[in-house]
Amino acid sequence: PYDGPSADQILAKRKEFLSPSIFHYYRNPLLVVDGKKQYLFDDKGRRYLDAFGGIATVCCGHCHPDVVEAILNQTKRLQHSTVLYLNQAISDFAEALASKLPGNLKVVFFTNSGTEANELAIMMARLYTGCHDIISLRNAYHGNAAGTMGATAQSIWKFNVVQSGIHHALNPDPYRGVFGADGEMYAKDVQDLIDFGTSGQVAAFISEAIQGVGGIVELAPGYLRTVYKSIKKAGGLCIADEVQAGFARTGSFFWGFESQGVVPDIVTVAKGIGNGTPLGAVVTTPEIAEVLTRSSYFNTFGGNPVCTAAGLAVLRVIEKEKLQENALVVGTYLKDRLTAVKDKYELIGDVRGRGLMLGVELVTDRQLKTPAKAETLHVMDQMKELGVLIGKGGYYGNVFRITPPLCFTREDADFLVDAMDYTMSKM
Numbered sequence: 176p177y178d179g180p181s182a183d184q185i186l187a188k189r190k191e192f193l194s195p196s197i198f199h200y201y202r203n204p205l206l207v208v209d210g211k212k213q214y215l216f217d218d219k220g221r222r223y224l225d226a227f228g229g230i231a232t233v234c235c236g237h238c239h240p241d242v243v244e245a246i247l248n249q250t251k252r253l254q255h256s257t258v259l260y261l262n263q264a265i266s267d268f269a270e271a272l273a274s275k276l277p278g279n280l281k282v283v284f285f286t287n288s289g290t291e292a293n294e295l296a297i298m299m300a301r302l303y304t305g306c307h308d309i310i311s312l313r314n315a316y317h318g319n320a321a322g323t324m325g326a327t328a329q330s331i332w333k334f335n336v337v338q339s340g341i342h343h344a345l346n347p348d349p350y351r352g353v354f355g356a357d358g359e360m361y362a363k364d365v366q367d368l369i370d371f372g373t374s375g376q377v378a379a380f381i382s383e384a385i386q387g388v389g390g391i392v393e394l395a396p397g398y399l400r401t402v403y404k405s406i407k408k409a410g411g412l413c414i415a416d417e418v419q420a421g422f423a424r425t426g427s428f429f430w431g432f433e434s435q436g437v438v439p440d441i442v443t444v445a446k447g448i449g450n451g452t453p454l455g456a457v458v459t460t461p462e463i464a465e466v467l468t469r470s471s472y473f474n475t476f477g478g479n480p481v482c483t484a485a486g487l488a489v490l491r492v493i494e495k496e497k498l499q500e501n502a503l504v505v506g507t508y509l510k511d512r513l514t515a516v517k518d519k520y521e522l523i524g525d526v527r528g529r530g531l532m533l534g535v536e537l538v539t540d541r542q543l544k545t546p547a548k549a550e551t552l553h554v555m556d557q558m559k560e561l562g563v564l565i566g567k568g569g570y571y572g573n574v575f576r577i578t579p580p581l582c583f584t585r586e587d588a589d590f591l592v593d594a595m596d597y598t599m600s601k602m
């Protein structure tokens with residue numbers, strides 16, 4: 176049993192000692208004290224189905240015993256910066272991670288977060304090409320440091336940073352975008368940006384395959400294939416941000432970019448890959464990686480033994496428990512059930528995504544697609560009362576993000592959909 180401070184006491188301390196910028200979900204914020212598989216437990220021992228934690232931290236389930244064991248064993252043995260000395264954890268995980276990537280993507284740099292990974296990817300592309308211009312997508316989220324905040328393209332996540340050399344292309348959003356699901360049409364905007372907004376040469380294009388923070392927006396079919404061609408012609412590199420869509424989540428593929436039939440020059444990963452430990456990585460080709468030898472590049476804890484031991488355990492669990500297959504089977508089932516609920520309520524404007532990366536967009540008017548922001552908060556709150564946690568996203572905060580740990584079951588999917596259906600039936 177939990178005998179720590181109450182939710183109110185913690186909230187009071189947060190107000191006094193933590194940054195005023197931190198926010199929390201739910202009118203009565205949830206105090207979570209334990210996690211197991213796809214479940215979280217509050218201070219009273221009440222169980223919640225965690226249909227959002229898959230992205231924030233865990234891809235193979237909260238406190239997976241194999242991952243916990245790997246972390247404990249390595250912590251007991253040694254924790255250090257791995258850059259200066261040799262240790263097997265970092266090289267074993269680098270090899271395992273590289274083996275999951277296509278082509279010549281086999282050189283890994285470790286970081287502590289997704290932001291750091293994208294910062295490094297952007298810097299390497301600029302060094303490699305000698306160009307400064309970066310094209311990213313409107314509605315994207317790539318991080319919150321000086322460079323990545325420029326690439327991030329939602330005003331709600333931006334401060335007054337110098338946004339140098341960044342161009343934001345039309346978002347190939349099949350639901351809200353001006354060209355519907357016509358990937359080729361959106362791709363023309365990238366060519367236009369190159370032609371009319373740069374010298375004709377660019378450093379890189381960066382995008383997710385499915386925008387996470389942006390509200391589970393799956394890029395229109397065919398988009399990346401055409402854009403990658405334009406970027407290559409302009410001498411640039413293609414960066415795939417797989418921080419959310421990677422690592423088996425989309426079910427049909429291990430990586431999000433594979434659904435668009437492209438091979439990037441640089442891939443960035445973070446979040447779920449450490450199952451809760453701070454771990455990020457940039458994977459690229461030996462030729463591109465070479466640019467970092469021009470000066471000294473150092474990251475104290477990037478790739479430390481404890482986190483990379485966790486990362487290796489995660490990869491093994493994904494394989495052992497066939498989690499990619501599970502994401503496909505359960506995700507497809509869940510999407511079908513959500514789509515059926517959409518037919519019942521005008522409030523649901525769109526159901527989308529792949530595998531266990533699904534979005535449900537709420538609108539007060541299906542024709543006008545007016546964001547149903549208050550309703551989204553209400554449904555989230557009510558679902559929490561019923562024992563189901565989901566996330567939200569999208570620029571208007573009106574999209575449910577359903578990204579559970581990959582061990583999510585069919586029964587969990589039923590419970591989630593029933594809770595949503597019940598909540599909407601009472602509105």
Ligand code: PMP
Nearest residue numbers: 288289290316317318387418419
């Ligand atoms: N890229 C994507 C696609 C993300 O969703 C995020 C985090 N929301 C980041 C990068 C940044 O990762 P981190 O918060 O670990 O810096």
